[in-house]
Amino acid sequence: MPTTGLTVEVLLTPEDLRESLLADARRGLTARPKSLSPVWFYDEHGSALFDEITRLPEYYLTRAERGLLEAHAAEIAAAAGADTLVELGSGTSDKTRLLLDAMTATGRLHRYAPLDVSEDTLRAAAAAVAREYPAVEVHAVVADFHRHLDALPGGRRRLVAFLGSTIGNLTPEQRRRFLFDLDCALTCDDRLLLGVDLVKDPGRLVAAYDDARGVTAAFNRNALSVLNRMLDASFDPGMFEHVAEWNADDQWMDIRLRATTEHVVKVGALDLDVRFQRGEDLHTEISAKFTPERIVDELAYAGFVSEGTWGGGGDFMLVLARPYC
Numbered sequence: 001m002p003t004t005g006l007t008v009e010v011l012l013t014p015e016d017l018r019e020s021l022l023a024d025a026r027r028g029l030t031a032r033p034k035s036l037s038p039v040w041f042y043d044e045h046g047s048a049l050f051d052e053i054t055r056l057p058e059y060y061l062t063r064a065e066r067g068l069l070e071a072h073a074a075e076i077a078a079a080a081g082a083d084t085l086v087e088l089g090s091g092t093s094d095k096t097r098l099l100l101d102a103m104t105a106t107g108r109l110h111r112y113a114p115l116d117v118s119e120d121t122l123r124a125a126a127a128a129v130a131r132e133y134p135a136v137e138v139h140a141v142v143a144d145f146h147r148h149l150d151a152l153p154g155g156r157r158r159l160v161a162f163l164g165s166t167i168g169n170l171t172p173e174q175r176r177r178f179l180f181d182l183d184c185a186l187t188c189d190d191r192l193l194l195g196v197d198l199v200k201d202p203g204r205l206v207a208a209y210d211d212a213r214g215v216t217a218a219f220n221r222n223a224l225s226v227l228n229r230m231l232d233a234s235f236d237p238g239m240f241e242h243v244a245e246w247n248a249d250d251q252w253m254d255i256r257l258r259a260t261t262e263h264v265v266k267v268g269a270l271d272l273d274v275r276f277q278r279g280e281d282l283h284t285e286i287s288a289k290f291t292p293e294r295i296v297d298e299l300a301y302a303g304f305v306s307e308g309t310w311g312g313g314g315d316f317m318l319v320l321a322r323p324y325c
């Protein structure tokens with residue numbers, strides 16, 4: 001059935017995505033230690049695996065954030081007073097419905113603009129929201145939040161949500177730049193709603209990233225299948241083990257793939273042979289954990305004033321912030 005009130009804007013074409021993946025693979029697979037950007041995880045299969053992760057007993061993050069939204073979305077919606085909800089890295093837009101409901105109840109919401117690099121997942125999620133919220137115009141944007149913050153959809157007053165602790169997957173340098181760029185992209189009336197995971201017992205953190213059923217391991221190895229398909233590479237995901245470790249110095253989880261034997265992988269699109277030693281790591285992701293003070297300080301450094309925080313004493317925190325004007 002056709003869905004009215006739905007538009008999809010493509011700022012990142014499949015060719016653009018391939019170009020940036022090529023550049024990332026060339027840099028990361030020839031570096032010491034080897035690394036890849038976490039953006040590789042999110043093809044259609046990877047997005048489905050992430051969705052499965054969010055329901056694992058060990059992965060407390062999504063449940064904790066959902067609980068905060070259930071309890072406080074009405075207060076957040078009233079404080080933001082927005083007519084447009086922009087969401088960065090929106091994925092399946094699942095928890096977003098709590099915000100959409102609360103913002104609809106204020107009588108102001110006109111538009112929902114989900115933005116994601118994963119086009120298939122974005123299109124499906126945007127179409128579902130458009131069907132469920134016929135009074136809301138849905139404007140989906142296929143884009144990279146590292147590159148396209150200057151082209152966010154407009155609105156009289158926007159709430160820009162960045163949920164799920166996805167900000168934790170950015171390196172400190174990327175995070176600083178991202179927050180500065182976002183601050184520049186917002187007007188004085190706009191608000192930012194940021195979801196961050198908090199520092200806690202390392203045992204719980206490691207379990208959340210190395211679950212008993214091995215879904216996170218499959219999610220991690222899926223990056224290799226994406227490389228095989230998109231860059232004509234010859235990775236055998238079965239020759240890598242999933243490693244998830246708490247890095248106490250940097251306060252983040254390090255996620256890696258460790259070669260179980262010495263072998264060579266061909267990357268056809270780069271005309272490159274990549275040798276792995278037995279036990280050599282390919283770093284695929286960090287997932288930073290914050291203290292409430294640290295994230296509020298980082299926001300302030302980038303030009304944001306925190307207007308409210310929820311959940312600071314528990315597992316996960318939401319921060320509502322405005323640009324300093």
Ligand code: SAH
Pocket residue numbers: 038039042047050054062088089090091092093095115116117118143144145146163164165166
């Ligand atoms: N916000 C959802 C999904 C989190 S998973 C939640 O809270 O559950 C992270 C999402 O960010 C994925 O959908 C992934 O495709 C997207 N993403 C990762 N890097 C991105 C980038 N550079 N630009 C845009 N989206 C990105």
Ligand code: AVI
Pocket residue numbers: 053061164165166167168169208209216219285286287
């Ligand atoms: C999307 N992001 C916040 C997840 C996280 O918790 O860092 C990605 C993930 N990686 C392994 N499990 C989940």
